[in-house]
Amino acid sequence: MLLPPPSAALIPLFIIASYNPLNVYQDAAICSDSYYGAVGNSNFFWVDRQGPCLKYLLSHDPQFTSIHPLRLLEHRSGTSLFWLEREAVDESLSLSAKDELFEYLVELEGLNAPSLSEGQQPLNTGVGSAIEVLLRGPDALLLRVDLQRTPILEVPPPRLWKAALISDSPVPFTPVPSLAVDRVKQILSKVKFDPLVASVVNNISVPQLKNDIRFLTGEDGKSGIESRHSFSDGILVAAEWLKARMEDTGATCELKPFLSGFGPNIICTYAASTKTSETVLLSAHYDSRGSFGSTRAPGADDDGSGTVSILGIARTIARRRVKFRTNVQLCLFAGEEQGLLGSRAYARELRAAGANLTLMVQADMLAYRAPGEPPQLGLPDIIGSPEVTQLVANVSAIYSPELSVGFTPACCSDHQSFHEQGFPATQVFERAGPIADPMYHNSGDLSDREGYDFGQLKSIGKVQFATLLHAAGFFIEEDDE
Ligand SMILES: *[C@@H]1O[C@H](CO)[C@@H](O)[C@H](O)[C@H]1NC(C)=O
Numbered sequence: 167m168l169l170p171p172p173s174a175a176l177i178p179l180f181i182i183a184s185y186n187p188l189n190v191y192q193d194a195a196i197c198s199d200s201y202y203g204a205v206g207n208s209n210f211f212w213v214d215r216q217g218p219c220l221k222y223l224l225s226h227d228p229q230f231t232s233i234h235p236l237r238l239l240e241h242r243s244g245t246s247l248f249w250l251e252r253e254a255v256d257e258s259l260s261l262s263a264k265d266e267l268f269e270y271l272v273e274l275e276g277l278n279a280p281s282l283s284e285g286q287q288p289l290n291t292g293v294g295s296a297i298e299v300l301l302r303g304p305d306a307l308l309l310r311v312d313l314q315r316t317p318i319l320e321v322p323p324p325r326l327w328k329a330a331l332i333s334d335s336p337v338p339f340t341p342v343p344s345l346a347v348d349r350v351k352q353i354l355s356k357v358k359f360d361p362l363v364a365s366v367v368n369n370i371s372v373p374q375l376k377n378d379i380r381f382l383t384g385e386d387g388k389s390g391i392e393s394r395h396s397f398s399d400g401i402l403v404a405a406e407w408l409k410a411r412m413e414d415t416g417a418t419c420e421l422k423p424f425l426s427g428f429g430p431n432i433i434c435t436y437a438a439s440t441k442t443s444e445t446v447l448l449s450a451h452y453d454s455r456g457s458f459g460s461t462r463a464p465g466a467d468d469d470g471s472g473t474v475s476i477l478g479i480a481r482t483i484a485r486r487r488v489k490f491r492t493n494v495q496l497c498l499f500a501g502e503e504q505g506l507l508g509s510r511a512y513a514r515e516l517r518a519a520g521a522n523l524t525l526m527v528q529a530d531m532l533a534y535r536a537p538g539e540p541p542q543l544g545l546p547d548i549i550g551s552p553e554v555t556q557l558v559a560n561v562s563a564i565y566s567p568e569l570s571v572g573f574t575p576a577c578c579s580d581h582q583s584f585h586e587q588g589f590p591a592t593q594v595f596e597r598a599g600p601i602a603d604p605m606y607h608n609s610g611d612l613s614d615r616e617g618y619d620f621g622q623l624k625s626i627g628k629v630q631f632a633t634l635l636h637a638a639g640f641f642i643e644e645d646d647e
């Protein structure tokens with residue numbers, strides 16, 4: 167790690183640190199004015215060179231990806247920083263898929279300068295243009311964008327890259343409080359096989375999962391849904407349908423808009439049977455994206471699979487007349503593909519309201535199984551609360567022993583938004599390794615295809631559901647005939 171030359175001594179430093187659980191910085195109130203949040207696997211700090219935060223970071227986490235002199239945004243009002251980061255995908259996917267970074271940059275340039283000529287390198291732009299490249303490495307790119315002149319969020323990012331705006335102002339550090347961690351540990355310590363839990367979670371219906379996914383992807387020819395992209399008409403059809411189906415199960419649901427132009431979040435609640443503020447939350451994202459330049463975005467795996475898992479859990483709650491001791495929320499977020507926008511809005515709202523969230527588990531991509539591989543459950547290697555991840559691993563061993571459990575570097579679904587707000591959170595994913603689905607971020611992401619495994623989808627759904635039953639506590643309502 168090299169500090170930049172002293173000639174730049176007066177310019178603050180922009181630091182990109184590989185993602186660490188924010189607890190690493192638990193005592194870092196000293197950096198609270200210097201933290202600019204996280205995108206993907208990267209944390210951003212903007213530090214005064216003479217200030218105490220730089221010293222603190224150097225002593226606690228010298229593993230910075232990079233350090234750059236960069237003037238604060240005040241100097242360039244109306245601009246924002248935009249981060250692109252390569253996703254963790256299996257070699258089979260990175261070798262077969264075309265890297266669309268070049269096309270993407272050309273398209274951005276097109277918005278900026280329609281006359282890009284043949285052979286011209288994209289983004290040779292300088293100060294004063296709508297898009298300026300500040301850093302360019304093999305796996306990451308930092309742009310400065312003029313949001314008035316570039317509708318950057320409307321251009322789909324390259325298929326195997328994550329992209330999002332970096333906050334314009336410092337973001338508070340909100341580590342998960344130790345009391346909340348203790349509560350999760352307490353739940354974990356009490357988890358043991360419960361035949362009633364097994365009977366309830368085994369009742370998730372595979373034929374129902376099939377029907378539900380075929381509606382959401384448009385494969386059944388009934389819904390008319392072509393796309394569940396956050397800006398599409400299809401996502402609004404999906405939102406109304408999901409809300410109605412979840413309400414059929416006895417939940418109280420709300421469509422909550424979070425940003426104009428985006429489909430809404432769907433927030434469904436089952437009220438506690440006891441007097442408590444405690445809430446356990448399960449979620450998935452129901453928006454999707456397709457191939458570059460295509461309007462079809464069926465998203466059967468990403469994240470139709472997580473969405474129908476949540477719906478399948480809701481349907482089973484109703485069928486088996488489950489009543490929870492604590493409050494339970496089942497949430498379906500939108501805007502995930504544009505940088506966790508729906509879940510960030512909702513997690514922020516819960517934090518501001520002082521919500522008492524015991525834990526949350528996000529389901530993102532549950533159904534794809536590569537040829538020759540056993541059914542699996544992937545848990546996040548870095549982002550999330552290790553205690554919740556451990557709980558989910560143990561629950562899996564008890565109720566879905568058919569799954570091989572391991573870690574995945576597939577990064578950053580909506581659980582990151584909750585973890586950032588200091589809520590205990592984790593994710594369930596389809597593979598103990600990087601993303602291998604050949605239809606990832608592709609218009610061919612349908613449920614009727616090789617490798618789309620409803621058995622694995624149900625097995626992971628059982629894990630999410632059993633975690634909920636153990637964490638929330640429940641009983642079965644008696645027939646009142
Ligand atoms: C979780 O599972 C592991 C592996 O089976 C086991 O060693 C550990 O004791 C379990 N944790 C608890 C709290 O039951």
Ligand SMILES: *[C@@H]1O[C@H](CO)[C@@H](O)[C@H](O)[C@H]1NC(C)=O
Nearest residue numbers: 365368369370371372485486
């Ligand atoms: C779920 O339970 C219902 C009755 O409680 C039963 O009719 C149905 O066959 C069960 N389904 C599965 C998949 O176990």
Ligand SMILES: *[C@@H]1O[C@H](CO)[C@@H](O)[C@H](O)[C@H]1NC(C)=O
Nearest residue numbers: 441442443444520521522523
């Ligand atoms: C959350 O609920 C538990 C159980 O009712 C309670 O002990 C705890 O104080 C609550 N925490 C907050 C932050 O409200």
Ligand SMILES: [Zn+2]
Nearest residue numbers: 468469530531
């Ligand atoms: Zn996803």
